[in-house]
Amino acid sequence: MEVAAKNSLLVCTQLECETTEEMQASIEQAKVEGADLVELCIDSMEFSHISEVDKLIQHPTLPAIVSYSDEACKNTCLQVLRRALDLDVEFVEMDYEVASDPLMSEIIYSRSNTKIIVSSYLNGGGKPTTEKLGDVIACMQATGADVMKLEIAVDSITDLAPVFEMLTHCQVPLIALAVGSRGLISQLLGPKFGGFLVYGSLGGKSVPGLPTLVSLKQVYQLEHINPDTKIFGLVSNPVGHSKGPILHNPAFRHTRFNGIYVPMLVDDVKEFFRTYSGTDFAGFSVGIPHKEPAVACCDEVHPLAKSIGAVNTIIRRPIDGKLVGYNTDCESAISAIEDALRERQGINGVASHTSPIAGKIFVLVGAGGAGRALAFGAKSRGARVIIFNRNYERAKALADAVSGEALHFEYLHEFFPEKGMILANASAIGMEPNSDQSPVPKEALKAYELVFDAVYTPRNTRLLREAAEVGATVVSGVEMFIRQALGQFRLFTGGLAPEDFMRKLVLEQF
Ligand SMILES: O=C1C[C@@](O)(C(=O)O)C[C@@H](O)[C@@H]1O
Numbered sequence: 018m019e020v021a022a023k024n025s026l027l028v029c030t031q032l033e034c035e036t037t038e039e040m041q042a043s044i045e046q047a048k049v050e051g052a053d054l055v056e057l058c059i060d061s062m063e064f065s066h067i068s069e070v071d072k073l074i075q076h077p078t079l080p081a082i083v084s085y086s087d088e089a090c091k092n093t094c095l096q097v098l099r100r101a102l103d104l105d106v107e108f109v110e111m112d113y114e115v116a117s118d119p120l121m122s123e124i125i126y127s128r129s130n131t132k133i134i135v136s137s138y139l140n141g142g143g144k145p146t147t148e149k150l151g152d153v154i155a156c157m158q159a160t161g162a163d164v165m166k167l168e169i170a171v172d173s174i175t176d177l178a179p180v181f182e183m184l185t186h187c188q189v190p191l192i193a194l195a196v197g198s199r200g201l202i203s204q205l206l207g208p209k210f211g212g213f214l215v216y217g218s219l220g221g222k223s224v225p226g227l228p229t230l231v232s233l234k235q236v237y238q239l240e241h242i243n244p245d246t247k248i249f250g251l252v253s254n255p256v257g258h259s260k261g262p263i264l265h266n267p268a269f270r271h272t273r274f275n276g277i278y279v280p281m282l283v284d285d286v287k288e289f290f291r292t293y294s295g296t297d298f299a300g301f302s303v304g305i306p307h308k309e310p311a312v313a314c315c316d317e318v319h320p321l322a323k324s325i326g327a328v329n330t331i332i333r334r335p336i337d338g339k340l341v342g343y344n345t346d347c348e349s350a351i352s353a354i355e356d357a358l359r360e361r362q363g364i365n366g367v368a369s370h371t372s373p374i375a376g377k378i379f380v381l382v383g384a385g386g387a388g389r390a391l392a393f394g395a396k397s398r399g400a401r402v403i404i405f406n407r408n409y410e411r412a413k414a415l416a417d418a419v420s421g422e423a424l425h426f427e428y429l430h431e432f433f434p435e436k437g438m439i440l441a442n443a444s445a446i447g448m449e450p451n452s453d454q455s456p457v458p459k460e461a462l463k464a465y466e467l468v469f470d471a472v473y474t475p476r477n478t479r480l481l482r483e484a485a486e487v488g489a490t491v492v493s494g495v496e497m498f499i500r501q502a503l504g505q506f507r508l509f510t511g512g513l514a515p516e517d518f519m520r521k522l523v524l525e526q527f
Pocket residue numbers: 251253258259260261302303304305329330346387498501
């Protein structure tokens with residue numbers, strides 16, 4: 018699949034500043050960060066007379082949208098918008114209520130070059146439906162708007178499905194901005210469905226639901242997205258920590274595959290797959306806590322993933338649209354541990370059918386999706402698997418499935434039956450923002466020859482630092498992350514993964 022020519026997408030950032038000087042400095046910054054235009058939110062400024070903002074709105078150094086949305090100051094609002102129209106700025110944005118004011122309607126119809134953006138904000142009132150959105154859009158369209166903007170508060174990522182439908186079918190250019198962390202893909206996938214522009218945040222500022230301008234420029238490069246672009250994403254909660262987007266998007270471009278990979282903050286995995294069932298949604302990584310429940314969402318499950326009972330990759334099979342689940346965690350973690358052990362034992366490159374894990378005690382912390390992959394992998398290599406988990410029942414169920422043993426979590430720090438054991442953390446303990454935590458105290462780490470941590474943010478977890486200090490070989494979750502992503506990339510694209518390129522990308526980011 019070839020990468021299509023660049024689209025005509027506009028990237029915008031909203032500027033809220035008190036003074037003209039601050040506005041001007043922000044416009045310069047927006048230019049540096051790759052914005053095509055800025056929205057000057059004049060209602061955020063302090064001025065006593067409209068003429069004070071004249072210079073700003075007349076000669077901004079980037080094309081601008083002049084907006085004013087403060088219902089409490091209707092007169093000022095009308096004054097500012099009228100002034101912007103007189104000054105012929107590129108875009109003037111106004112709320113639907115303002116646009117429907119008879120005074121403003123007249124002005125709208127007699128405008129010269131300025132394009133009018135009419136916006137509506139939908140908050141509450143239940144889930145958005147195609148009918149509801151259609152009604153709002155019809156009202157906005159009746160004002161004579163050149164562009165319509167739908168701002169909408171969403172409770173779930175699935176609320177965006179009717180928004181994408183509107184974007185696809187709307188006759189007039191439409192901007193859709195879903196507010197809140199579950200709304201992020203409204204911006205990232207906007208160009209795929211025909212959105213007129215997307216918003217990004219300035220200065221790397223974290224705003225729920227908005228990508229940063231820098232990530233739009235460096236990671237997503239939405240100018241390459243078109244209606245044929247296949248959508249891939251990480252279905253997880255939390256999702257913001259993932260390095261998947263910085264890995265898969267450049268790798269797609271590197272191999273000229275027309276795809277985009279986005280973070281998908283999902284609460285209900287079943288509802289998610291039920292909602293996004295079209296062929297556009299071509300493949301998924303599955304992260305915590307969905308790896309086990311996602312098995313039931315698949316039409317077919319690869320035997321390894323089935324025995325593990327967890328999937329971390331789902332592909333929509335192109336020939337029949339069926340969802341097929343895989344587990345690339347298992348081999349990636351176990352092979353990373355094996356390679357490190359072989360290197361430690363100086364048997365690198367020597368062909369051997371016996372795994373260096375065989376016969377060893379493999380202590381596993383965590384019995385969730387990643388834990389299950391590690392337990393089955395270790396068992397398949399002939400290790401003796403011992404599982405510790407805060408919820409003992411889960412540990413017991415997993416131990417039974419791999420003919421291992423489950424022990425109560427409190428005993429982990431004094432578990433010391435023999436030297437040279439392997440420790441694998443598959444729990445989220447130590448993951449950012451709790452990077453000061455470790456599942457096992459330093460003193461207890463002396464019993465281990467090798468310590469592996471599935472947590473990869475931070476790269477060097479407290480567990481790994483302390484294990485190295487007591488002389489163990491350490492394997493970072495970054496290595497597992499790279500290997501599972503290479504497997505995923507192959508499944509996503511049906512082609513080879515550019516391994517050196519992807520490794521370099523990940524290592525540069527940590
Ligand atoms: O566990 C992980 C990490 C991951 O969730 C991520 O953070 O990108 C992606 C999953 O596919 C993988 O199994």
